[in-house]
Amino acid sequence: MDSADRVENVWGARTPHERGTAWPVRVDQELAVAEAEVDRWVQSACVLCSNGCACDIAVKDGRMVGVRGRAVDRINHGRLGPKGLYASWQWSDQDRLTQPLIRTAEGLRPASWDEAMDRIVEESKKRHPLQHGFYTSGQLFLEEYYTLGVIGKAGLGTPHMDGNTRLCTATAGASLKETFGSDGQPGSYEDIESCDALFLFGHNLAATQTVLWARVLDRVEGPDTPAIVVVDPRDTPTARMAERTGGVHLAPLPGTNLALMNGLIHELIEHGHVDEEYVARHTIGYDELVAAVAAYEPKQVAEICGVNAVDVQRAAEIFGTSERVLSTVLQGFYQSHQATAAACQVNNLHLLRGLIGKPGCGVLQMNGQPTAENTRECGADGDLPGFRNWANQHHIDELSTLWNVDPLKIPHWAPPTHAMQLWRYVEQGSIDFLWISATNPAVSLPELPRIRDILDRDGLFLVVQDGFLTETAEHADVVLPAALWGEKQGTFTNASRTVHLSDQAVDPPGEARSDLDIFLDYARRMDFRDKDGQPLIGWSTPEEAFEAWKECSRGRPCDYSGLTYDALRGGSGIPWPCTDDNPEGTDRLYPDSVFPTDSYVCEDFGHDLLTGGSTTPEQYKATEPAGRAFLKAATFQQPPEWISSGYPLIATTGRSPYHFHTRTKTGRSRKLRQAEPSVWVELSAADAADLGIAEGDRVRVESERGWMEGPARIGRVRPGVVFVPFHFGYWDSTDRGRTAANEFTLTEWDPVSKQPLYKVAAVRVRPSG
Amino acid sequence: MHLSTYLGLLHSAENSLAEAFGQVGRHHADEPDVEHLCQTLGEKAAGHVESLGPFLARYGEHREDEPDRLRAAEFSGTRSGGVGLLRDLQDLYALASFVDVTWTVVGQAAQGVPDADLLKTVQNCQTDTRTQLSWLQTRIKQAAPQALIVAK
Ligand code: SF4
Numbered sequence: 032m033d034s035a036d037r038v039e040n041v042w043g044a045r046t047p048h049e050r051g052t053a054w055p056v057r058v059d060q061e062l063a064v065a066e067a068e069v070d071r072w073v074q075s076a077c078v079l080c081s082n083g084c085a086c087d088i089a090v091k092d093g094r095m096v097g098v099r100g101r102a103v104d105r106i107n108h109g110r111l112g113p114k115g116l117y118a119s120w121q122w123s124d125q126d127r128l129t130q131p132l133i134r135t136a137e138g139l140r141p142a143s144w145d146e147a148m149d150r151i152v153e154e155s156k157k158r159h160p161l162q163h164g165f166y167t168s169g170q171l172f173l174e175e176y177y178t179l180g181v182i183g184k185a186g187l188g189t190p191h192m193d194g195n196t197r198l199c200t201a202t203a204g205a206s207l208k209e210t211f212g213s214d215g216q217p218g219s220y221e222d223i224e225s226c227d228a229l230f231l232f233g234h235n236l237a238a239t240q241t242v243l244w245a246r247v248l249d250r251v252e253g254p255d256t257p258a259i260v261v262v263d264p265r266d267t268p269t270a271r272m273a274e275r276t277g278g279v280h281l282a283p284l285p286g287t288n289l290a291l292m293n294g295l296i297h298e299l300i301e302h303g304h305v306d307e308e309y310v311a312r313h314t315i316g317y318d319e320l321v322a323a324v325a326a327y328e329p330k331q332v333a334e335i336c337g338v339n340a341v342d343v344q345r346a347a348e349i350f351g352t353s354e355r356v357l358s359t360v361l362q363g364f365y366q367s368h369q370a371t372a373a374a375c376q377v378n379n380l381h382l383l384r385g386l387i388g389k390p391g392c393g394v395l396q397m398n399g400q401p402t403a404e405n406t407r408e409c410g411a412d413g414d415l416p417g418f419r420n421w422a423n424q425h426h427i428d429e430l431s432t433l434w435n436v437d438p439l440k441i442p443h444w445a446p447p448t449h450a451m452q453l454w455r456y457v458e459q460g461s462i463d464f465l466w467i468s469a470t471n472p473a474v475s476l477p478e479l480p481r482i483r484d485i486l487d488r489d490g491l492f493l494v495v496q497d498g499f500l501t502e503t504a505e506h507a508d509v510v511l512p513a514a515l516w517g518e519k520q521g522t523f524t525n526a527s528r529t530v531h532l533s534d535q536a537v538d539p540p541g542e543a544r545s546d547l548d549i550f551l552d553y554a555r556r557m558d559f560r561d562k563d564g565q566p567l568i569g570w571s572t573p574e575e576a577f578e579a580w581k582e583c584s585r586g587r588p589c590d591y592s593g594l595t596y597d598a599l600r601g602g603s604g605i606p607w608p609c610t611d612d613n614p615e616g617t618d619r620l621y622p623d624s625v626f627p628t629d630s631y632v633c634e635d636f637g638h639d640l641l642t643g644g645s646t647t648p649e650q651y652k653a654t655e656p657a658g659r660a661f662l663k664a665a666t667f668q669q670p671p672e673w674i675s676s677g678y679p680l681i682a683t684t685g686r687s688p689y690h691f692h693t694r695t696k697t698g699r700s701r702k703l704r705q706a707e708p709s710v711w712v713e714l715s716a717a718d719a720a721d722l723g724i725a726e727g728d729r730v731r732v733e734s735e736r737g738w739m740e741g742p743a744r745i746g747r748v749r750p751g752v753v754f755v756p757f758h759f760g761y762w763d764s765t766d767r768g769r770t771a772a773n774e775f776t777l778t779e780w781d782p783v784s785k786q787p788l789y790k791v792a793a794v795r796v797r798p799s800g
Numbered sequence: 801m802h803l804s805t806y807l808g809l810l811h812s813a814e815n816s817l818a819e820a821f822g823q824v825g826r827h828h829a830d831e832p833d834v835e836h837l838c839q840t841l842g843e844k845a846a847g848h849v850e851s852l853g854p855f856l857a858r859y860g861e862h863r864e865d866e867p868d869r870l871r872a873a874e875f876s877g878t879r880s881g882g883v884g885l886l887r888d889l890q891d892l893y894a895l896a897s898f899v900d901v902t903w904t905v906v907g908q909a910a911q912g913v914p915d916a917d918l919l920k921t922v923q924n925c926q927t928d929t930r931t932q933l934s935w936l937q938t939r940i941k942q943a944a945p946q947a948l949i950v951a952k
Binding site for chain 1: 830831832833836837840842866882931932933934935936937938941942944945946949951952
């Protein structure tokens with residue numbers, strides 16, 4: 032095996048090391064020209080997953096020609112994975128949008144920027160703020176989200192703004208708010224170097240963040256290997272590592288995570304692995320938690336989840352007895368039934384043992400996309416910027432002072448409109464101006480037949496802003512060509528709060544503009560003003576936008592006030608909070624176990640985990656949290672959709688290590704396209720035999736809502752479960768076959784985080800000949 | 801003793817509430833959260849009807865002779881559209897509030913008797929009722945601006 036070929040060897044060569052020692056540096060590089068021919072290197076970080084590996088972009092003759100991992104960076108210590116190496120720039124001159132497009136009776140035709148923007152502004156001015164919806168991304172830069180957030184909240188005054196982060200990271204944010212009072216990743220990637228046990232909850236780390244998995248493998252190959260416990264219905268390379276390290280692979284039936292988690296907590300309590308003093312000092316809700324998990328005996332859990340009781344006991348024992356435990360959580364929990372409740376139980380496990388805020392002990396509630404953290408911080412997901420609480424008048428007043436607008440302008444009368452509700456309003460026609468930026472809902476949202484109908488709805492004015500003519504852009508009234516990574520400047524923050532600067536390496540193609548410039552142009556043309564008649568948005572460059580954001584974040588948990596573009600240049604990325612007194616940033620949150628739950632500070636007053644009913648400010652204050660964390664509990668409920676005789680299998684969706692999102696970039700990388708050219712359908716050997724399906728046979732997966740087809744791969748999921756990767760839409764399809772997993776997924780969401788349920792769709796599978 | 805009257809009242813109110821949640825959920829199936837949560841919360845109300853069983857046996861279920869003055873609020877059927885959803889949720893809210901305060905009354909009596917079993921049941925059921933109210937309040941707040949200002 033050629034270990035330099037990272038399609039063959041996804042995680043690269045091993046650099047094993049001992050517990051408590053630094054992860055060795057290994058620099059990965061990919062160049063389309065000889066190194067000596069490179070004109071210059073421009074600092075950036077990879078945007079093809081939430082890991083945020085720092086890199087430099089090679090430029091020659093005004094074009095991007097390569098990438099190299101940054102050895103000095105705390106996130107990747109020089110490494111890059113297959114997506115970073117083979118898809119970070121290779122798409123840059125293929126099929127790009129270079130001019131605005133406007134719809135006519137004949138289809139989309141090229142237009143000038145003036146014409147396109149005038150059209151948008153004319154439609155916008157005709158409408159009430161509540162008729163506007165903005166559906167953005169987890170892939171723009173911080174400066175762009177903040178600008179969009181201010182436009183929505185202080186310019187127009189609409190609560191209808193969310194990101195596709197609702198699909199990928201909403202539960203991470205929600206569970207952190209419910210437990211700790213505010214969003215903010217408690218742990219650090221450096222916890223991998225010192226943990227004794229690693230728990231991966233619904234997180235196929237080997238595929239989703241390949242460089243982070245390489246970091247884990249270097250501990251596995253070294254002395255004092257940590258025990259790895261994996262919760263995943265599929266038998267993946269991640270899961271196989273559990274067995275190798277003396278850990279456990281638990282493969283619960285999709286939709287039953289909460290029962291499993293309650294079982295683990297039950298065991299922890301039963302066997303006295305609770306740090307009672309810590310719990311008494313730093314938490315609220317222990318008695319309710321004990322009562323809620325009382326019925327979840329291992330036997331009971333085994334029955335609900337379809338796992339072995341001894342495995343549940345063993346996993347709990349590892350959690351209960353290891354000195355330092357690190358947990359990570361991702362889509363297997365976030366996109367499943369009772370998502371927030373299950374993710375909160377991970378926080379609870381750590382709180383019960385007091386394993387938080389110390390090296391090797393931490394929680395990483397992960398993200399899917401590279402800049403999802405910024406969508407959350409800046410308020411482009413509907414939340415208020417700076418993790419402010421929409422139900423706290425004091426926070427609203429802070430924003431109204433900062434922006435110099437009437438507090439009533441800022442929509443805070445109700446929870447911000449989450450994406451699934453936003454699309455429902457579009458379906459009903461009460462939102463008829465929809466602006467989509469940097470995302471592709473025609474492939475990525477659940478139940479695509481419904482989404483296509485909504486996009487084509489009569490009377491809907493649809494703006495799509497992207498680098499390519501995506502499946503979504505094909506439905507637009509106006510298409511705006513956007514500059515992509517390397518063609519614009521900005522910052523973004525990875526899943527462990529580390530902020531990176533991405534400098535502009537080359538010019539955008541044709542007339543494409545940065546998303547920031549597009550938003551600023553809209554604000555100018557709409558003539559948004561503050562109370563004194565001055566322009567609402569006083570910035571015009573990324574760095575000025577960053578400075579404005581710093582003021583907004585000052586004093587909040589996500590404090591950026593000590594960061595500058597200069598500080599981010601040259602060395603490593605820096606984790607927030609970062610203030611003038613603390614210019615190096617912060618490795619781990621909560622070293623003193625004082626949590627941001629004080630009612631003046633907290634981002635949210637919390638919810639009932641079963642229904643999502645809000646806790647009122649009065650109820651919240653009555654609990655006198657004063658810096659203690661909440662041990663929130665809930666009982667397991669049957670998923671909203673379950674198998675029936677007509678639809679006897681449960682389908683779940685997920686990722687390939689070679690592709691990102693809807694493959695707009697990775698699908699244009701020759702190497703990655705070859706590595707994973709098309710969709711597949713994974714079935715267990717038992718189900719395949721029952722259905723008379725052999726490896727490679729074309730099969731149809733069908734739910735009550737829709738169907739897709741692909742070749743069968745046999746033997747890697749648990750019986751009763753079907754797996755389909757969600758990357759494969761239609762922009763490059765030649766035969767018009769149905770390949771998108773979201774043809775069959777369902778329109779349901781978690782009551783607290785409002786994250787859609789991609790992991791529990793009842794389906795039937797048959798050969799499609 | 802009028803405890804039996806109140807138990808009867810509670811019994812029929814919880815029954816109406818369970819049914820009303822069911823109706824609203826089915827009628828607004830295009831709102832998946834409403835459909836799903838109405839079902840879950842309706843099951844809770846139905847569960848309360850069951851937990852009342854032993855106490856109806858213990859104290860008897862007395863139907864009051866003055867039906868107009870002591871009859872549970874009733875649900876008069878679902879409506880459609882954004883404003884219709886809002887009104888339906890509001891009706892559920894009114895019904896659930898009636899149930900809530902009725903539990904409070906029964907709880908006071910349970911302390912007076914005293915009946916520890918009944919008191920425990922009151923506490924459990926009333927926690928659920930508060931959950932119902934809190935969800936309804938949250939969902940009503942969310943739906944109101946859009947329904948009242950721009951819904952078609
Ligand atoms: S792990 Fe993620 S951020 Fe790092 S190179 Fe791979 S895709 Fe890029």
